[in-house]
Amino acid sequence: MKIKHTISDNTITISLDGELDASSSVMLDEELSSPNIMKFSKILVDCKNLNYISSAGLGVFISHLQRFEDAQIKLIFFNMQEKVRNVFEILGLDLLMTIVGSYEEAVTISND
Amino acid sequence: MTNMIRVSCDRKNLKTIRNFVSDTLAPVVSSEIILNQIILAVDEICANKIIHANQEDSSQYLTLIIRHLKNELELELQDTGRAFEQAAYKEPNILECIRQGKKGGVGVALVNRIMDKVEYRAHGTTNICVLYKTLA
Numbered sequence: 001m002k003i004k005h006t007i008s009d010n011t012i013t014i015s016l017d018g019e020l021d022a023s024s025s026v027m028l029d030e031e032l033s034s035p036n037i038m039k040f041s042k043i044l045v046d047c048k049n050l051n052y053i054s055s056a057g058l059g060v061f062i063s064h065l066q067r068f069e070d071a072q073i074k075l076i077f078f079n080m081q082e083k084v085r086n087v088f089e090i091l092g093l094d095l096l097m098t099i100v101g102s103y104e105e106a107v108t109i110s111n112d
Numbered sequence: 113m114t115n116m117i118r119v120s121c122d123r124k125n126l127k128t129i130r131n132f133v134s135d136t137l138a139p140v141v142s143s144e145i146i147l148n149q150i151i152l153a154v155d156e157i158c159a160n161k162i163i164h165a166n167q168e169d170s171s172q173y174l175t176l177i178i179r180h181l182k183n184e185l186e187l188e189l190q191d192t193g194r195a196f197e198q199a200a201y202k203e204p205n206i207l208e209c210i211r212q213g214k215k216g217g218v219g220v221a222l223v224n225r226i227m228d229k230v231e232y233r234a235h236g237t238t239n240i241c242v243l244y245k246t247l248a
Contacts, residue, residue: 019127019130021126021127021130021155021159022123022126022155022159022162022163023123023124023126023127029215052130052148052151052152054152054155054156054159054219055156055159055216055218055219055222056159056215056216056219058218059214059215059216059217059218060215062206062209062210062213062214062215062218063213063214063215064213065210065213066210066211066212066213067213082144082145083144083145083148086145086148086149087148087149087152087222090149090222090225090226091206091218091221091222091225092206093206096206096207096210
Protein backbone atom coordinates (compact mmCIF):
# COMPACT_ATOMS: atom_id res chain seq x y z
CA MET A 1 0.00 0.00 0.00
CA LYS A 2 1.29 3.41 -0.97
CA ILE A 3 -0.27 6.57 0.41
CA LYS A 4 0.27 9.96 -1.17
CA HIS A 5 -1.03 13.39 -0.16
CA THR A 6 -1.81 16.56 -1.98
CA ILE A 7 -2.57 19.62 0.10
CA SER A 8 -4.44 22.65 -1.12
CA ASP A 9 -5.74 25.29 1.31
CA ASN A 10 -8.13 23.52 3.66
CA THR A 11 -8.22 20.25 1.70
CA ILE A 12 -6.03 17.19 1.90
CA THR A 13 -6.35 14.62 -0.88
CA ILE A 14 -5.14 11.17 0.10
CA SER A 15 -4.40 8.80 -2.79
CA LEU A 16 -4.45 5.10 -1.94
CA ASP A 17 -2.48 2.74 -4.16
CA GLY A 18 -2.60 -1.01 -3.57
CA GLU A 19 -4.49 -3.30 -1.21
CA LEU A 20 -5.89 -2.31 2.18
CA ASP A 21 -5.94 -5.41 4.37
CA ALA A 22 -5.17 -6.43 7.97
CA SER A 23 -1.47 -5.93 7.25
CA SER A 24 -1.45 -2.63 5.37
CA SER A 25 -4.34 -0.83 7.12
CA VAL A 26 -2.08 0.05 10.08
CA MET A 27 -0.29 2.60 7.87
CA LEU A 28 -3.55 4.32 6.87
CA ASP A 29 -4.72 4.34 10.48
CA GLU A 30 -1.54 6.14 11.54
CA GLU A 31 -2.13 8.65 8.75
CA LEU A 32 -5.71 9.40 9.81
CA SER A 33 -4.79 9.44 13.52
CA SER A 34 -2.23 12.20 12.99
CA PRO A 35 -3.19 15.45 14.77
CA ASN A 36 -2.26 17.29 11.54
CA ILE A 37 -5.22 15.81 9.71
CA MET A 38 -7.60 17.75 11.98
CA LYS A 39 -6.26 21.02 10.52
CA PHE A 40 -8.15 20.35 7.28
CA SER A 41 -11.86 20.82 6.76
CA LYS A 42 -12.01 18.41 3.80
CA ILE A 43 -10.41 15.01 3.37
CA LEU A 44 -10.77 13.65 -0.16
CA VAL A 45 -9.77 10.00 -0.63
CA ASP A 46 -8.75 9.04 -4.17
CA CYS A 47 -9.51 5.31 -4.55
CA LYS A 48 -8.57 4.97 -8.24
CA ASN A 49 -5.67 2.63 -7.48
CA LEU A 50 -7.20 0.99 -4.42
CA ASN A 51 -7.58 -2.57 -5.71
CA TYR A 52 -8.83 -4.28 -2.56
CA ILE A 53 -10.29 -3.48 0.85
CA SER A 54 -11.01 -5.85 3.73
CA SER A 55 -12.84 -5.24 7.01
CA ALA A 56 -9.57 -3.98 8.49
CA GLY A 57 -9.47 -1.21 5.87
CA LEU A 58 -13.16 -0.41 6.35
CA GLY A 59 -12.53 -0.41 10.10
CA VAL A 60 -9.99 2.38 9.76
CA PHE A 61 -12.56 4.65 8.10
CA ILE A 62 -15.36 3.52 10.47
CA SER A 63 -13.19 4.31 13.50
CA HIS A 64 -12.39 7.89 12.40
CA LEU A 65 -15.74 8.88 10.86
CA GLN A 66 -17.41 10.13 14.06
CA ARG A 67 -14.31 12.11 15.07
CA PHE A 68 -14.26 13.82 11.67
CA GLU A 69 -18.00 14.52 11.77
CA ASP A 70 -17.72 15.98 15.28
CA ALA A 71 -14.96 18.29 14.01
CA GLN A 72 -17.05 19.14 10.91
CA ILE A 73 -14.43 17.64 8.64
CA LYS A 74 -15.88 16.26 5.40
CA LEU A 75 -14.61 12.83 4.36
CA ILE A 76 -15.31 12.11 0.69
CA PHE A 77 -14.27 9.10 -1.39
CA PHE A 78 -13.96 9.30 -5.17
CA ASN A 79 -12.75 7.23 -8.17
CA MET A 80 -13.73 4.03 -6.36
CA GLN A 81 -13.54 0.79 -8.34
CA GLU A 82 -16.85 -1.08 -8.55
CA LYS A 83 -15.57 -4.16 -6.70
CA VAL A 84 -14.28 -1.97 -3.84
CA ARG A 85 -17.52 0.04 -3.67
CA ASN A 86 -19.38 -3.28 -3.49
CA VAL A 87 -17.58 -4.08 -0.20
CA PHE A 88 -18.85 -0.77 1.29
CA GLU A 89 -22.34 -1.64 -0.01
CA ILE A 90 -22.41 -5.10 1.62
CA LEU A 91 -22.42 -3.40 5.05
CA GLY A 92 -24.49 -0.38 3.97
CA LEU A 93 -21.51 1.93 4.44
CA ASP A 94 -22.18 3.57 1.07
CA LEU A 95 -25.25 5.11 2.75
CA LEU A 96 -23.30 6.35 5.77
CA MET A 97 -20.21 7.67 3.98
CA THR A 98 -19.92 10.00 0.99
CA ILE A 99 -18.76 8.20 -2.15
CA VAL A 100 -18.81 10.04 -5.49
CA GLY A 101 -17.58 9.25 -8.98
CA SER A 102 -14.95 11.83 -9.81
CA TYR A 103 -12.56 14.32 -8.25
CA GLU A 104 -14.68 17.17 -9.65
CA GLU A 105 -17.79 15.78 -7.93
CA ALA A 106 -15.82 15.39 -4.71
CA VAL A 107 -14.74 19.04 -4.86
CA THR A 108 -18.28 20.22 -5.66
CA ILE A 109 -19.89 18.23 -2.84
CA SER A 110 -17.18 19.30 -0.39
CA ASN A 111 -18.10 22.95 -1.08
CA ASP A 112 -21.82 22.38 -0.32
CA MET B 113 -11.03 -29.66 -8.91
CA THR B 114 -9.20 -29.46 -5.56
CA ASN B 115 -6.42 -27.02 -4.70
CA MET B 116 -4.59 -26.54 -1.44
CA ILE B 117 -2.19 -24.04 0.15
CA ARG B 118 -0.54 -24.08 3.60
CA VAL B 119 0.99 -20.93 5.09
CA SER B 120 2.45 -19.93 8.45
CA CYS B 121 0.35 -17.71 10.73
CA ASP B 122 1.90 -14.42 9.67
CA ARG B 123 -0.40 -11.61 8.51
CA LYS B 124 1.91 -10.92 5.56
CA ASN B 125 0.69 -14.27 4.18
CA LEU B 126 -2.82 -12.87 3.72
CA LYS B 127 -1.72 -11.52 0.34
CA THR B 128 -0.35 -14.97 -0.65
CA ILE B 129 -3.68 -16.58 0.22
CA ARG B 130 -5.66 -13.94 -1.71
CA ASN B 131 -3.47 -14.50 -4.77
CA PHE B 132 -3.99 -18.27 -4.46
CA VAL B 133 -7.79 -17.88 -4.30
CA SER B 134 -7.76 -15.45 -7.21
CA ASP B 135 -5.55 -17.69 -9.40
CA THR B 136 -7.61 -20.79 -8.56
CA LEU B 137 -11.06 -19.28 -9.05
CA ALA B 138 -10.53 -16.74 -11.84
CA PRO B 139 -11.17 -19.43 -14.52
CA VAL B 140 -14.50 -20.45 -12.92
CA VAL B 141 -15.91 -17.19 -11.53
CA SER B 142 -16.69 -14.80 -14.36
CA SER B 143 -17.91 -11.84 -12.29
CA GLU B 144 -15.10 -9.67 -10.93
CA ILE B 145 -17.36 -8.56 -8.06
CA ILE B 146 -18.27 -12.12 -7.01
CA LEU B 147 -14.63 -13.21 -7.27
CA ASN B 148 -13.58 -10.26 -5.09
CA GLN B 149 -16.31 -11.15 -2.56
CA ILE B 150 -15.08 -14.76 -2.28
CA ILE B 151 -11.47 -13.58 -1.92
CA LEU B 152 -12.66 -11.16 0.79
CA ALA B 153 -14.58 -13.86 2.70
CA VAL B 154 -11.52 -16.14 2.75
CA ASP B 155 -9.26 -13.21 3.72
CA GLU B 156 -11.52 -12.32 6.67
CA ILE B 157 -11.53 -15.87 8.07
CA CYS B 158 -7.76 -16.17 7.52
CA ALA B 159 -7.09 -12.83 9.22
CA ASN B 160 -9.15 -13.94 12.24
CA LYS B 161 -7.35 -17.28 12.40
CA ILE B 162 -3.88 -15.74 12.01
CA ILE B 163 -4.33 -12.71 14.29
CA HIS B 164 -6.85 -13.85 16.92
CA ALA B 165 -6.83 -17.67 16.98
CA ASN B 166 -3.05 -18.06 16.58
CA GLN B 167 -1.79 -14.65 17.77
CA GLU B 168 0.49 -14.38 14.70
CA ASP B 169 2.62 -17.30 15.88
CA SER B 170 4.56 -18.11 12.72
CA SER B 171 5.33 -21.62 14.01
CA GLN B 172 1.61 -22.34 13.52
CA TYR B 173 0.04 -23.09 10.14
CA LEU B 174 -3.16 -22.42 8.28
CA THR B 175 -4.40 -24.62 5.44
CA LEU B 176 -6.88 -23.65 2.74
CA ILE B 177 -8.48 -26.27 0.50
CA ILE B 178 -10.63 -25.14 -2.42
CA ARG B 179 -13.06 -27.65 -3.93
CA HIS B 180 -15.09 -26.90 -7.03
CA LEU B 181 -17.78 -29.32 -8.21
CA LYS B 182 -20.07 -28.16 -11.04
CA ASN B 183 -21.34 -24.78 -9.75
CA GLU B 184 -20.66 -25.49 -6.07
CA LEU B 185 -17.66 -23.99 -4.30
CA GLU B 186 -16.31 -25.15 -0.95
CA LEU B 187 -13.46 -23.30 0.72
CA GLU B 188 -12.15 -25.12 3.79
CA LEU B 189 -9.81 -23.48 6.31
CA GLN B 190 -7.99 -25.49 8.96
CA ASP B 191 -5.84 -24.42 11.90
CA THR B 192 -5.05 -25.57 15.43
CA GLY B 193 -5.43 -22.27 17.29
CA ARG B 194 -8.22 -21.07 19.57
CA ALA B 195 -11.64 -22.00 18.18
CA PHE B 196 -14.08 -19.31 17.03
CA GLU B 197 -17.02 -19.15 19.45
CA GLN B 198 -19.88 -19.05 16.99
CA ALA B 199 -22.53 -19.17 19.75
CA ALA B 200 -21.12 -15.99 21.31
CA TYR B 201 -21.08 -14.08 18.00
CA LYS B 202 -23.42 -11.11 17.63
CA GLU B 203 -23.99 -9.24 14.37
CA PRO B 204 -22.48 -5.74 14.77
CA ASN B 205 -24.58 -2.58 14.61
CA ILE B 206 -22.67 -0.46 12.10
CA LEU B 207 -24.04 2.86 13.39
CA GLU B 208 -22.90 1.89 16.89
CA CYS B 209 -19.45 0.91 15.54
CA ILE B 210 -19.19 4.41 13.98
CA ARG B 211 -20.38 6.12 17.16
CA GLN B 212 -17.89 4.18 19.28
CA GLY B 213 -15.05 4.55 16.76
CA LYS B 214 -14.54 0.77 16.65
CA LYS B 215 -11.86 -0.50 14.32
CA GLY B 216 -12.80 -4.14 14.19
CA GLY B 217 -15.73 -6.46 14.38
CA VAL B 218 -17.30 -6.33 10.91
CA GLY B 219 -15.29 -9.11 9.21
CA VAL B 220 -17.53 -12.03 10.15
CA ALA B 221 -20.60 -9.97 9.15
CA LEU B 222 -19.07 -9.55 5.68
CA VAL B 223 -18.40 -13.30 5.42
CA ASN B 224 -21.94 -14.19 6.50
CA ARG B 225 -23.44 -11.80 3.94
CA ILE B 226 -21.22 -12.98 1.08
CA MET B 227 -21.33 -16.75 1.49
CA ASP B 228 -24.41 -19.01 1.21
CA LYS B 229 -23.38 -21.02 4.28
CA VAL B 230 -20.55 -20.87 6.82
CA GLU B 231 -19.83 -23.96 8.92
CA TYR B 232 -17.52 -24.20 11.95
CA ARG B 233 -16.49 -27.56 13.38
CA ALA B 234 -13.58 -29.28 15.09
CA HIS B 235 -11.79 -32.52 14.29
CA GLY B 236 -9.54 -33.41 17.21
CA THR B 237 -7.37 -30.34 17.78
CA THR B 238 -8.03 -28.99 14.29
CA ASN B 239 -10.55 -26.17 13.83
CA ILE B 240 -12.32 -26.27 10.49
CA CYS B 241 -14.28 -23.49 8.85
CA VAL B 242 -16.03 -24.25 5.55
CA LEU B 243 -17.41 -21.51 3.30
CA TYR B 244 -20.02 -22.56 0.73
CA LYS B 245 -21.05 -20.64 -2.37
CA THR B 246 -23.21 -21.64 -5.32
CA LEU B 247 -22.11 -19.97 -8.52
CA ALA B 248 -24.83 -18.66 -10.85
